[in-house]
Amino acid sequence: MEISRRRLLGTAGVTTAALGLFSAGLSGGAAWATPRYADDPYRLGVAAGDPTADGFVLWTRLAPDPLALDSRGGMPERKVSVAWQVATDEHFRHVVRSGRTWAVPELAHSVHAEVTGLRPDREYFYRFRTGGAISPVGRARTAPDPRGHGxxxxxxxxxxxxxxxxxxxxxxxxxxxxxxxxxxxxxxxxxxxxxxxxxxxxxxxxxxxxxxxxxxxxxxxxxxxxxxxxxxxxxxxxxxxxxxxxxxxxxxxxxxxxxxxxxxxxxxxxxxxxxxxxxxxxxxxxxxxxxxxxxxxxxxxxxxxxxxxxxxxxxxxxxxxxxxxxxxxxxxxxxxxxxxxxxxxxxxxxxxxxxxxxxxxxxxxxxxxxxxxxxxxxxxxxxxxxxxxxxxxxxxxxxxxxxxxxxxxxxxxxxxxxxxxxxxxxxxxxxxxxxxxxxxxxxxxxxxxxxxxxxxxxxxxxxxxxxxxxxxxxxxxxxxxxxxxxxxxxxxxxxxxxxxxxxxxxxxxxxxxxxxxxxxxxxxxxxxxxxxxxxx
CATH class of the missing domain: 3.60.21.70 (Alkaline phosphatase D (PhoD))
Structure with missing residues (x-):
């Protein structure tokens, strides 16, 4: 996937930054502790949305078999921990925000991670990791400062x-x-x-x-x-x-x-x-x-x-x-x-x-x-x-x-x-x-x-x-x-x-x-x- 100018290219290695745990609060069942996927779980891509001056929401859906007739995407009926990272560079040498969230079966193992604490009007790169599988890299820009500074x-x-x-x-x-x-x-x-x-x-x-x-x-x-x-x-x-x-x-x-x-x-x-x-x-x-x-x-x-x-x-x-x-x-x-x-x-x-x-x-x-x-x-x-x-x-x-x-x-x-x-x-x-x-x-x-x-x-x-x-x-x-x-x-x-x-x-x-x-x-x-x- 080649995108010109300020865009993303491919994937990059994950860092060892400590990641906090955030619970979606939906699935009360046991987690899939050691996920192993039959195919790439990020086959539906990654996305960001609704930018504000200090962040945006990050999205992906784990679906190694996206068109499975039961609509589960090849995933078990168990929640899965997903790590996310936001960096100032596409190679993730400078990670500025990171965390974890749950991908739960009630929401088709989709992820909606709301990121805050970023600088206004800046370009950032993001990615996900679960069970050793690393997502493609996405890019998003925060909105300008609403207080009009600059x-x-x-x-x-x-x-x-x-x-x-x-x-x-x-x-x-x-x-x-x-x-x-x-x-x-x-x-x-x-x-x-x-x-x-x-x-x-x-x-x-x-x-x-x-x-x-x-x-x-x-x-x-x-x-x-x-x-x-x-x-x-x-x-x-x-x-x-x-x-x-x-x-x-x-x-x-x-x-x-x-x-x-x-x-x-x-x-x-x-x-x-x-x-x-x-x-x-x-x-x-x-x-x-x-x-x-x-x-x-x-x-x-x-x-x-x-x-x-x-x-x-x-x-x-x-x-x-x-x-x-x-x-x-x-x-x-x-x-x-x-x-x-x-x-x-x-x-x-x-x-x-x-x-x-x-x-x-x-x-x-x-x-x-x-x-x-x-x-x-x-x-x-x-x-x-x-x-x-x-x-x-x-x-x-x-x-x-x-x-x-x-x-x-x-x-x-x-x-x-x-x-x-x-x-x-x-x-x-x-x-x-x-x-x-x-x-x-x-x-x-x-x-x-x-x-x-x-x-x-x-x-x-x-x-x-x-x-x-x-x-x-x-x-x-x-x-x-x-x-x-x-x-x-x-x-x-x-x-x-x-x-x-x-x-x-x-x-x-x-x-x-x-x-x-x-x-x-x-x-x-x-x-x-x-x-x-x-x-x-």
């Missing part, structure tokens, strides 16, 4: 979403791993719940029948995550940077809303609330088990606190949203269709839930950071998807299906004088740049914020710079606040200074075979103090 001049990150494993190769992640970034934001659809097909789609593999059907049980979700995380390009991007993640719909089921499932006629009793809540609990647990999330994000049954705020000095406050768990059901039976204006505009309807909405507006209003960036799932901008000016056709799963909630969001930003709000969006499998206005139907209405919607990593297979949907959206006079569209696959790179934000849309020409090159399809600038994007 004014952060700039930060760079990338955001991505929608990585359907069987519809494309993760070549874009290999390119992302070679970028000069400080962290990565993932906006959802890390996993797809659908069956992978007889040949695993474009991957050309034969898998057990359990992978051919939709995921419902904890074992099925676990094995689908394991299948996804075996991809070495995805592992490279995780190992290169700390990730900040939130979910969208496919981590559980397409277009779910709160406790309401999508009725898809597959024979599973999704319409039964209790059955769907049980499915959610399984999906949420598997999500936590496979990603670098902190303890506050650990689910309690079918509930989890995914929305949270991360600060990067005086430059950036990142508001991570969960627009699935607390929303009302979509009107009109979901989908894209005309009508339902009264239902969409119902002031009682919510996208974020009252508590999260209040948390977001109050927090953004108090923020002293130069930029307030939202990690958001579905498109905020109004989009008439029918080019006929006499017909308004709306995507009812997007914020267009919750227009009163959108009005509260944008009006709240405007009235509170929120500093430079920018929305990052996934979900739609296409890139869109939009001005977010107080009133989308009034050309004179002020622009409140800028939205950068990013394309999918692979979902939808090979894309194109323009397609029928894009032509419809950009028809003259239909959506004048939309500035740009592209339907190729890839990710978006963001660079922030106190003066400006630059967004570069990095795309690959194909994903249905590996090895695609990467290029920049479009670049945009937002000036601090002036909402709206300028194309470069």
């Amino acid at each position: 004014r952060l001049a700039a930060t760079s990150f990338a955001f991505a979403s929608c990585q359907c494993w069987y519809e494309g190769f993760y070549t874009a992640y290999r390119h992302m791993a070679a970028e000069d970034l400080d962290f990565v934001v993932h906006l959802g659809d890390y996993l797809y719940e659908n069956g992978v097909g007889a040949t695993a789609g474009v991957r050309g593999m034969t898998l057990d029948a359990s992978f051919q059907r939709e995921t419902y049980t904890l074992a099925e979700y676990r094995n689908r995550y394991a299948l996804t995380k075996l991809d070495t390009d995805l592992q490279a991007a995780h190992a290169a940077f700390a990730w900040i993640l939130t979910w969208d719909d496919h981590e559980i089921e397409n277009n779910w809303a709160g406790d309401v499932a999508q009725i898809d006629g597959d024979g599973f009793p999704d319409a039964d609330t209790a059955a769907f809540k049980a499915r959610k609990a399984s999906a949420m647990q598997a999500y936590y088990e496979h990603l670098p999330l902190r303890l506050p994000q650990k689910p309690q049954g079918d509930r989890a606190r995914m929305y949270r705020r991360l600060g990067f000095g005086s430059l950036l406050d990142l508001h991570v949203l969960d627009s699935r768990s607390h929303r009302d059901d979509q009107v009109g039976g979901d989908g894209t269709k005309p009508g339902f204006d009264a239902e969409r505009r119902d002031p009682s309807r919510t996208m974020l839930g009252a508590e999260q909405e209040r948390w977001l507006l109050d927090g953004a209003g108090r923020s002293r950071a130069t930029w307030n960036v939202l990690a958001n799932q579905t498109l905020v901008a109004q989009v008439d998807q029918n080019p006929d000016p006499e017909i308004l056709s709306s995507g009812l799963d997007m914020w267009d299906g919750y227009t009163a909630a959108r009005d509260r969001l944008l009006t709240g930003f405007h009235e509170r004088g929120v500093n430079n709000p920018v929305v990052l969006t996934g979900d739609i499998h296409r890139s869109v740049v939009a001005d977010l206005k107080l009133d989308f139907d009034d050309p004179a209405s002020p622009v409140v914020a800028t939205e950068f919607a990013g394309t999918s990593l692979t979902s939808g297979k090979d894309g194109a710079a323009m397609d029928t949907v894009g032509r419809n959206w950009l028809t003259d006079g239909v959506n004048p606040h939309l500035k740009w569209h592209n339907a190729q696959r890839g990710y978006t790179r963001i660079r922030l200074t106190h003066r400006e934000l630059r967004a570069d849309y990095r795309v690959v020409p194909y994903v249905t075979s590996p090895g695609a090159p990467v290029e920049t399809a479009g670049s945009f600038l937002v000036e601090a103090g002036r909402a709206g994007a300028l194309q470069l």
Whole structure:
């Protein structure tokens, strides 16, 4: 695994530093005292997440047989002690923090070690050891000092979403791993719940029948995550940077809303609330088990606190949203269709839930950071998807299906004088740049914020710079606040200074075979103090 510039290379020998013992407090059974693994227990890679000024959370999962049908990953029903180290160099000559934690069977022998006591705005390297097996080396950077000691001049990150494993190769992640970034934001659809097909789609593999059907049980979700995380390009991007993640719909089921499932006629009793809540609990647990999330994000049954705020000095406050768990059901039976204006505009309807909405507006209003960036799932901008000016056709799963909630969001930003709000969006499998206005139907209405919607990593297979949907959206006079569209696959790179934000849309020409090159399809600038994007 080769990663350029400041990146990691291979593994290194472990030091003899004394390691403290930390108990996860879950498994009361006897420990596996002398682990001996039939294969590499780190086959799913390593990761770091949610950086703060003094640390981050470290993740791995012990799984020498990741696709074992019992979903145990080839591990016994016993807890295992895992040592971790953090160093200032990739050869671990200067270890600055170390410790031990338990990998327990209740959490699929995943590890979530929350590291503190590090210096702000510094690069660190980390690794794990258990039973003599040493993990690959990962890299993560701490956030700048929130007290503003030392004014952060700039930060760079990338955001991505929608990585359907069987519809494309993760070549874009290999390119992302070679970028000069400080962290990565993932906006959802890390996993797809659908069956992978007889040949695993474009991957050309034969898998057990359990992978051919939709995921419902904890074992099925676990094995689908394991299948996804075996991809070495995805592992490279995780190992290169700390990730900040939130979910969208496919981590559980397409277009779910709160406790309401999508009725898809597959024979599973999704319409039964209790059955769907049980499915959610399984999906949420598997999500936590496979990603670098902190303890506050650990689910309690079918509930989890995914929305949270991360600060990067005086430059950036990142508001991570969960627009699935607390929303009302979509009107009109979901989908894209005309009508339902009264239902969409119902002031009682919510996208974020009252508590999260209040948390977001109050927090953004108090923020002293130069930029307030939202990690958001579905498109905020109004989009008439029918080019006929006499017909308004709306995507009812997007914020267009919750227009009163959108009005509260944008009006709240405007009235509170929120500093430079920018929305990052996934979900739609296409890139869109939009001005977010107080009133989308009034050309004179002020622009409140800028939205950068990013394309999918692979979902939808090979894309194109323009397609029928894009032509419809950009028809003259239909959506004048939309500035740009592209339907190729890839990710978006963001660079922030106190003066400006630059967004570069990095795309690959194909994903249905590996090895695609990467290029920049479009670049945009937002000036601090002036909402709206300028194309470069």
